[in-house]
Amino acid sequence: MDRFVFLTFDGLSKGAVLAAFALALVLIWRAARIVNFAQGAMAVAAAYAGYSVTTATGSYWLGFGAALVGGLLIGMVVERAVMRFVDHSSPLSEVIVALGLVLVMQAVLGMVYGNEFLPAGTPFSRNALSVGEVPLLSRYDLFVFGAVLLVLLGLALLFTRTSVGLRMRASAFAPEVSRLLGVNVGGMLTLGWALASAVGALAAMLVIPTELGLHPHAMDLVFVSAFTAAVVGGLDSPPGAVVGGLTVGLILSYVSGYLGSDVTPMAVLVLLLAVLLVRPGGLFSSTVARQA
Amino acid sequence: MTADDVILQVRGLTAGYGAAPVLQEVDLTVRAGTIAAVLGANGAGKTTLLRTLSGLVRPSGGEIVYGGQPLRDVPVEQLVRRGMAHVPEGRGVVAELTVDENLRLGGLWRRDREDAGKALAEVYELFEPLAQRRRSAGHQLSGGERQMLALGRALVARPKLLLLDEPSLGLAPRVIAQIMALLRHLRDSTGLTVLLVEQNVRSALSVADEAVVMSLGRIVTATSADRLRDDEELRHAYLGF
Amino acid sequence: MSEQTVSPAAAAPAPRRAGLLPGLFGRSTLLRHLILAVLAGVLLFLLTQQLDPFRNFQLATVAAYLCATAGLTLLVGMNGQLSLGHGALMAVGAYTVALAQNALAERGITGNQVLPLSLALGVLVTMVAGAVIGLAAARLRGPYLAGVTLAVAVAVPAATVTFDETFNSEQGLSVAVEPPPLSLGLYFPNERWQAWVALTGALLTMLLLANLVRSRVGRNLRAVRDDEVAARLAGIHVGRTQVLAFVVSAASAGLGGGLMALLAQSVSPGAFSLTLSLFLLMAVVIGGLGSLSGAVWGALLLVALPDLTHDSAQWVSLSPAVAQRLEGNLPLAVFGLTLIVVMIAAPGGVQGLLRRIGARVRRRAPAR
Ligand SMILES: Nc1ncnc2c1ncn2[C@@H]1O[C@H](COP(=O)(O)OP(=O)(O)OP(=O)(O)O)[C@@H](O)[C@H]1O
Ligand SMILES: [Mg+2]
Numbered sequence: 001m002d003r004f005v006f007l008t009f010d011g012l013s014k015g016a017v018l019a020a021f022a023l024a025l026v027l028i029w030r031a032a033r034i035v036n037f038a039q040g041a042m043a044v045a046a047a048y049a050g051y052s053v054t055t056a057t058g059s060y061w062l063g064f065g066a067a068l069v070g071g072l073l074i075g076m077v078v079e080r081a082v083m084r085f086v087d088h089s090s091p092l093s094e095v096i097v098a099l100g101l102v103l104v105m106q107a108v109l110g111m112v113y114g115n116e117f118l119p120a121g122t123p124f125s126r127n128a129l130s131v132g133e134v135p136l137l138s139r140y141d142l143f144v145f146g147a148v149l150l151v152l153l154g155l156a157l158l159f160t161r162t163s164v165g166l167r168m169r170a171s172a173f174a175p176e177v178s179r180l181l182g183v184n185v186g187g188m189l190t191l192g193w194a195l196a197s198a199v200g201a202l203a204a205m206l207v208i209p210t211e212l213g214l215h216p217h218a219m220d221l222v223f224v225s226a227f228t229a230a231v232v233g234g235l236d237s238p239p240g241a242v243v244g245g246l247t248v249g250l251i252l253s254y255v256s257g258y259l260g261s262d263v264t265p266m267a268v269l270v271l272l273l274a275v276l277l278v279r280p281g282g283l284f285s286s287t288v289a290r291q292a
Numbered sequence: 293m294t295a296d297d298v299i300l301q302v303r304g305l306t307a308g309y310g311a312a313p314v315l316q317e318v319d320l321t322v323r324a325g326t327i328a329a330v331l332g333a334n335g336a337g338k339t340t341l342l343r344t345l346s347g348l349v350r351p352s353g354g355e356i357v358y359g360g361q362p363l364r365d366v367p368v369e370q371l372v373r374r375g376m377a378h379v380p381e382g383r384g385v386v387a388e389l390t391v392d393e394n395l396r397l398g399g400l401w402r403r404d405r406e407d408a409g410k411a412l413a414e415v416y417e418l419f420e421p422l423a424q425r426r427r428s429a430g431h432q433l434s435g436g437e438r439q440m441l442a443l444g445r446a447l448v449a450r451p452k453l454l455l456l457d458e459p460s461l462g463l464a465p466r467v468i469a470q471i472m473a474l475l476r477h478l479r480d481s482t483g484l485t486v487l488l489v490e491q492n493v494r495s496a497l498s499v500a501d502e503a504v505v506m507s508l509g510r511i512v513t514a515t516s517a518d519r520l521r522d523d524e525e526l527r528h529a530y531l532g533f
Numbered sequence: 534m535s536e537q538t539v540s541p542a543a544a545a546p547a548p549r550r551a552g553l554l555p556g557l558f559g560r561s562t563l564l565r566h567l568i569l570a571v572l573a574g575v576l577l578f579l580l581t582q583q584l585d586p587f588r589n590f591q592l593a594t595v596a597a598y599l600c601a602t603a604g605l606t607l608l609v610g611m612n613g614q615l616s617l618g619h620g621a622l623m624a625v626g627a628y629t630v631a632l633a634q635n636a637l638a639e640r641g642i643t644g645n646q647v648l649p650l651s652l653a654l655g656v657l658v659t660m661v662a663g664a665v666i667g668l669a670a671a672r673l674r675g676p677y678l679a680g681v682t683l684a685v686a687v688a689v690p691a692a693t694v695t696f697d698e699t700f701n702s703e704q705g706l707s708v709a710v711e712p713p714p715l716s717l718g719l720y721f722p723n724e725r726w727q728a729w730v731a732l733t734g735a736l737l738t739m740l741l742l743a744n745l746v747r748s749r750v751g752r753n754l755r756a757v758r759d760d761e762v763a764a765r766l767a768g769i770h771v772g773r774t775q776v777l778a779f780v781v782s783a784a785s786a787g788l789g790g791g792l793m794a795l796l797a798q799s800v801s802p803g804a805f806s807l808t809l810s811l812f813l814l815m816a817v818v819i820g821g822l823g824s825l826s827g828a829v830w831g832a833l834l835l836v837a838l839p840d841l842t843h844d845s846a847q848w849v850s851l852s853p854a855v856a857q858r859l860e861g862n863l864p865l866a867v868f869g870l871t872l873i874v875v876m877i878a879a880p881g882g883v884q885g886l887l888r889r890i891g892a893r894v895r896r897r898a899p900a901r
Contacts, residue, residue, distance in 0.1 A: 035676035037683070085877045091675035092615050096818055097876045099617070099811050103869025106808075110862035114854075163400050170386055170397050177384035180346060181445065182372040182401035220807055224687050227680045265691035269684040273669055276677060 002134050007257040008250065009128075013141040014207070015249020016148040021203035021226035022233065022241035023155070024196040029235050031172045031192030034083065034091075037098035039200050040223030041105040042078060044208075044216060046071035046201035048109055051118060051214055060123045067201045075197025079190045106216040117213035126210070144206050151199060152242060158195075159238075168192055221265060225252060228272040299324040299453055299485050300345070305354035307344040313352065314340045316509045322502070324452070327479055327486040329496040329517060331531060332506035338489040339381050341506070342455045345487075346371055346378040358453070373401055375452035379459065381489075383442040387431035391422055394430055394441055398448035408448065415444040418474070436467045443471070447478075453485045454478075460492040468492060472499045493531055497521045505531065562747045570740045577732050586724035590796070591836050593724070596731035597792035599832035600738045602817050603825055604785025607742055609814070610822030611751065612778040613758030614670055615678055618685035619786045620810030625662045625689065626787030627794035627805065628700060630655040631708045634795075638709035645714065648730065648795070655791035656784045663783020667776040686810040690802035705801025708794050731792045738785050743825055745781065754778055786813075808865070815872045821882025830883040839864040 021039070028036045036042075049070035054063030078101065086097050124143050128135035159165035170178040171188035179185050203226075208218050229248040233240025248271065255267040302320040306313050314337045322328045330338050343349040345356060347368040356363045358376065371378075386394055395415060399408035416423040419440040425433065433441060439459055446454060456475075460468040476499045478484040490496035497503060500517035513526070520526055581589055605619050616622075633651035637643075666685060670678050693700035700706065713726035745751050756764040757774045765771050794800045816835045821827030842863040875882055881889070 035680065037676075037679065082873060082877075087877075087880065092609070092613070093876050093880070095615060095676060095679045096814065097873050099814065100869045100872030100876065103808075103811055103815065103865050103872065105869075107862040107865035107869060111858050111866070114858055115861060163396075166389075166393055166397060167400060170389060170393075173388045174384065174386045176348065177380065177386060178397070179368040180348075180372065180378045180380065180384070181397050182369050182449070183397070184369055217807075221687055224680070224684045228684070231677070231680065260695065262691050262694040265684070265688040266695065269681075269688040272681055272684050276673055276681065277669060 003257065005134055005136065006128070007253045009137050009141065010257075011250035011253025012246060013137070013144050013249070014210075014253055015229075015246035016144050017203050017207040017245075018222070018226050018229045018249045019242040019245025020148045020151060020199055020206070021222060022229035022245045023152070023238055024200040024203065025226060025230045026233070026235060026238055026241045027155075027192060027196035027199065029230070031168065031189055031196075032083070033088075034094045034098075035227070035235075036196070037095055037223075038078065038101035038105070039197070039226075040219035041102040041216075042074045042197050043071065043200035043204035044214075044219045045105050045109060046074055046197070047120075047204040047208055047214060047218070048113055050201075050205060051113075051120065054121070060121060064123075064205055067205050068198050071198035071201025072194045074201075075194040076190055078197070079193035083193070084186075084189075109216040113214075113216075115216060117215045120209040120214045122209045140209075147202065147206060151202060155195075155199070155238070164191070221268070224265070224272075225249075225268050228268055228275070231272060232275050297323045299359060300487070301355075301357040302345070303355045303357075305341075305344060305351055305356065307340060307349050307351040307354075309340075309349070314509050315344060315351075318354070318506075318509075318511055320504060320511060320514070322453075322485060322487060324485050325479060325483040326501040327475060327488055327499050328502040328504065329493075329500035330487060330489045330504055330506060331491075331493055331496065334491075336506040337509040338506055339457055340509075342378060342380075342457050342487065342489060346376060346455060369401075372449050372451070375450075376455065377446035377449050377451035377453070378455040379442045379446050379457060381457040382461075383438050385430040385433065385438045385441050385445075388429065390427050390429055391433070391441060392426040395422070395445050395448055398445035402449070407450075411448045411450055415447055418447070419444050435462045436464070439463060439467070439471065443474075451484065453487065455487050455489075457489045458491060459488075460490060460495055468495050472496075475499055563744055566740055566743045566747075570736050574732070574736055577736075578729075581725050581728045581732075584725075584728075586722050589722070589724040589728040591840070593728040593731035593792075593796050595832045595836045596728070596735035597789050597796060598813075598816070598835045599735040599828060600789030600792065601786040601813055602789075602820065602828040602831040602835070603735075603738055603742050604782040604789070605813050606817045606820070606822060606825055606828040606831070607746065607754070607785070608778050608782035609817060610824075610827070611746060611758060612754045612775065614775060614778060615675070615814075616666075616670075616682045616779075616782070617679055617807075617810050617814060618666065618682035618689075619782070619813045620805050620807065621686045621689035622659055622663060622666075622783045622786040623790030623793065623809065623813075624693075624800075624802070624805030626655040626659045626790030627800045628693070628706070628790075629658040629787070630791035630794045631706045631800045632699070634709050635706065643711060647711065652734065652788060652791045652795075655794075656787045659787025659790070660780050660784045663780045663787075664776060666783070667779025670779055671772040671775040682810075683807070686807045690806055693802040700802075703802060705799055705803075707799045708797075710795055710798050727796055731796065734788050734792050738788060739825060742781070742785065746825060750774075750777065812868065815868050817882075819868075819871055819875050819882050821884030821886075823881060823888075824884055827882050827884035838867060842867060 021043070024039060025036060028034055028039070046067045050063040050067030052063075053066035054060055057063070082097060082101060083094070087093050122140050124139035126138045126140045128138045130136065159169060167178070167183045168188045168191060170181070171183055171185040172192070175185045178188075203222070204219055207222055208214055211218065225248055226245065229244035230241050231244070232247055233242070233244030248268075251271060252264050252267060256264045259267075298321055300320070300322040302318055305315055305318040305320075308314040318341060330341065332338050340349060344351050347363070347366060359374065363371070366374075386397070389397070395412055399411055402408040421437055422440055422444060425437065430438070430441070443456075443459065459471050463471070472495050475486055475488070479486065488496055488500060497517050497520060502514070503517040503520045504511050504514040505520075506512065513520075515526070520531075577592075581592065584592060601619055601623055605616065608614050608616055630651045633654045634647070637647050637651065666682065669681060673681060693705070694702050713721045713723060717726065746754075753764070753769045753774050756767065756769055757771050761771050764774075790805070793804070797804070812835060813831075816831030817828055819834060820829065820831030843860055879886060
C-alpha cells in the first residue's frame with residue numbers, strides 16, 4: 001500500500017512535467033498545425049544552456065532562468081529560420097524537417113558537451129517527506145508542481161485575458177482574417193513557437209535531474225510520452241494535455257514501479273496505440289480529425 | 293473631380309493565382325465619400341479585385357494609389373492602420389472566438405485605446421443583437437448576426453475606405469435593406485467610402501453612387517449607378533436583365 | 534509528399550534505360566528488370582574482385598542498407614506513409630537472424646542452407662511485426678503515424694533489456710557465422726564473401742520492389758498516396774494497400790537488418806537506436822523519394838558520409854577527446870543539415886536533381 005501511494009505521488013509529479021511538455025506540443029499544434037518532433041531536442045539544448053550557466057556561476061537559479069530564456073530564443077530561431085520555409089502542403093515535410101533539426105541539435109550538443117551523461121542538480125532535496133510513516137512527496141516534487149501550476153495559470157491568463165493572447169488565438173484560427181484586422185500573424189506564430197519552446201525547456205529542466213542526467217538524447221522518451229499525453233488529451237486542447245500528462249505519468253509510474261523501468265518505453269507504445277485505435281478522437285476533444 | 297477627392301486610384305492592375313492572370317488591366321477610380329458598386333457574374337474577378345487591393349493577392353502589374361500614396365509592398369496588416377478595412381467574402385467571423393473578442397480584434401492595433409473603446413461601444417449601439425450576444429461564440433451566430441459582426445468589426449477600426457465582399461449573401465431582403473441603409477447613413481454622416489461587391493444588383497444600385505461592371509477579369513463599364521439603374525439597354529447588355 | 538518530390542515521371546520507365554535494351558525486352562518489365570539485375574550483378578561481381586577487403590565490407594554494408602532504404606522509399610515515397618521506426622524493424626530482422634544462426638550452430642547444423650534459412654526467418658518475423666504496425670498505421674495519418682513509429686523506434690531497443698534472457702540487454706548477442714564455403718578456396722577473403730551475400734540480398738530486394746512498383750499494386754500504392762478518396766472511389770481498398778506497403782517495406786528492412794547482423798557478426802540495441810531510424814529516413818529523403826534509385830543514393834550516403842567526415846576530421850589535428858566527439862557527431866550534423874536543406878530547397882533529392890539535369894541535357898542535345 002505504501003508503495004502504491006508513493007508511486008501515485010511520483011506519477012503525479014512525473015505527470016506534471018509531461019503535462020507541461022504536452023502543453024508545449026499542443027501550443028505549436030494549435031498555432032501552426034505542426035507536431036513539433038524537434039521539441040525534445042530543443043528543450044535539451046535549452047537545458048544544456050542552463051547547465052553551462054549554472055556551472056559558470058554556481059547558481060541553480062541563474063541556470064534555470066537561462067534555460068527558459070534559451071528556450072524562448074531557440075523556439076524563435078527555429079520558427080524564423082527553418083519552419084517558416086517548409087512547404088506546408090504535406091505534413092510529411094514538416095515532420096521530416098523537424099527530425100533534421102533533431103539530428104543537427106543533438107549532434108551539436110554532442111560535439112560541444114560530449115555524449116556522456118552530465119550530472120544535473122536540483123534546487124531542493126529529492127528525499128521524500130513522510131507523513132506519519134508513509135513517504136509521500138519530496139520538496140523537489142512540490143517545486144515541480146508549483147512551477148507547472150504557475151506556467152499553466154500564466155498561459156491560461158495570457159490566452160484568455162490579454163490582447164496578445166487574443167491576437168495569438170485569432171492568428172491560429174483565422175490567419176488571413178487576422179491579417180486584414182491588422183494582426184501581425186507572422187509575429188504571433190514566432191511568439192507561439194518561442195513560448196512553447198520555453199515551456200518545453202522548463203519541462204526539461206524539471207525532468208532531467210530525476211532521470212539519468214543531461215544527455216543529447218535525454219528527452220527522447222519524454223517526448224514520446226508527452227506526445228502520447230497530448231494525443232490522449234486530443235492534441236488540440238490545453239486542459240486535455242494537462243489531464244493526459246497526469247494520466248500518462250501515473251500509468252508509467254505504476255508500470256516502472258511494478259514491472260521495471262525498462263518496460264516503460266513499451267508501455268508508452270502500447271498506450272499510444274490503444275488511445276489512437278480505441279478513442280481516436282482523444283479523450284477531450286470532440287471534433288479533431290486524426291487524419292490530419 | 294479634383295485629385296484630392298480621389299481616395300483610390302487603380303491603373304492597369306493585373307493579378308492572379310499562379311500563372312494565369314485573373315485581373316487584366318483593371319482601371320478604377322473611387323472618390324472619397326462615395327459608394328461604388330462592383331458588379332459582375334460569378335468568377336468575374338470581383339473578389340480577386342478586393343483581395344488584390346488589400347494585399348492578399350500580389351499584383352503582377354499595375355499600380356494602386358490609395359490616399360495619394362502608391363501601395364507597393366505595404367504588408368496586409370498595415371493597411372488597416374491607413375484606414376482601409378476589408379470584410380472578406382464569407383464574412384470572416386472567427387468561429388472560435390466570442391462576439392466580443394471578434395469585435396475587439398478589430399481595434400487591437402489602435403494606439404488610442406480610449407477611442408477604440410468608444411468605437412466598440414458605438415458598434416454595440418448600432419447592432420443591438422450583438423450586444424445581447426457578447427459571450428456567444430462566432431459559430432453560434434445566425435447569418436445576419438455574422439454579417440453585423442463582420443461589419444461592426446470593420447467599423448471598430450474607424451476606416452476611411454471599406455471593402456465589402458457580398459454582404460447580402462444569404463440574408464433576408466429586409467436585413468439586406470437595413471445593411472444598405474446603414475451604408476448610406478455611414479457615407480452621409482462620416483464620409484465613409486465603400487467599395488461594394490454585390491451579386492444583388494438592385495440592392496447595390498439602390499445605395500451606390502457609381503457602378504462598375506466586371507467580366508472575365510476586366511472592367512467592361514464604369515458609370516454612375518443611376519444610369520445603370522435607369523438605362524435598360526445598358527443594364528441588359530452588361531447585367532442581363 | 535509534395536508533388537515535386539514524387540513526380541509522375543518517377544513511375545515511367547526511364548527512356549535511357551529503354552534505349553539501352555533492344556525493343557524485344559522493352560515490352561516486358563519483368564524481363565527488363567531481370568536483365569538489369571543480372572547486369573548489375575555481373576558488374577558488382579567484377580567490382581568485388583577488384584576491391585580490397587575494407588572496401589568490400591563497405592560495399593556489403595551499402596547493400597544491407599539498400600534493402601532497408603529501398604523498403605522505406607516504397608513506403609514513404611510511393612505510398613506516402615511516414616515511418617520513423619525502420620531502424621527498429623531492422624533490429625527485429627537482425628535479432629531474428631542472430632538467434633536463428635546461433636540456434637542452428639548449437640544444433641550443429643551447417644552448410645549452404647543455413648544462411649538463406651535464417652535470413653528468410655528474419656524477413657518473415659519482421660513481416661509479422663510490420664503487419665502489426667501496418668494495421669495500426671492504416672488507421673493513422675501524418676503526425677500520428679509518425680508518433681507511433683517513433684514510439685516503436687524507442688521501444689524496440691528497450692525491449693532487449695526487458696527480455697534480457699533472450700536478447701542479453703545492452704551487450705547484445707554475438708552471431709555465429711560460418712566462414713566462406715570451402716569450395717571457394719581456403720584463403721578466400723571473408724569480406725568478399727560478405728559482399729556477395731549482401732549484394733545478392735540487395736539485388737533480389739531491388740528486383741522484387743522494382744517489379745512491384747511497376748505492377749498494378751504499385752499503381753494502387755501511388756493512387757492511395759496521391760488521393761485517398763479518389764483511390765477509394767476507384768475501387769482500391771485503401772487500408773489493405775497501406776498494410777501491404779508496410780509489410781513489404783518491413784520485409785525489406787528485416788532483410789537489411791539480418792544482413793547487418795551477419796556483417797557485424799553481432800547485434801546490440803545500440804546499433805539500432807532511434808538515430809538509425811532517423812538516418813534511414815534522411816537517406817531516402819536526400820536520395821530522392823521519387824524512385825527506387827533514390828534508395829541507392831541514400832544507402833551510399835549512409836556509408837560514405839561518416840567515412841568522409843572521419844577522413845576530414847583527421848586532416849585537422851585535434852586532441853583525441855575533441856576528435857572523438859567530432860567523429861561521432863559530425864556526420865549526424867551534416868546529415869541533419871542536408872536533410873533540412875533538401876526538404877526546403879530540393880524536395881526531389883539527389884535522384885530528382887539528376888533527373889532534372891538529365892532532362893536538360895537531353896533537351897539540348899538535338900539543338901546541337
Ligand atoms: N485561390 C484561387 N486559386 C486559383 N484560382 C482562383 C482562386 N480564387 C479564385 N480563382 C479564380 O479566379 C477567378 C475569379 O474569381 P473571383 O473569386 O475573383 O470571382 P468573383 O467575381 O468574386 O466570383 P463570385 O461572384 O462567384 O464570388 C475565377 O475563375 C476563379 O476560379
Ligand atoms: Mg467573390
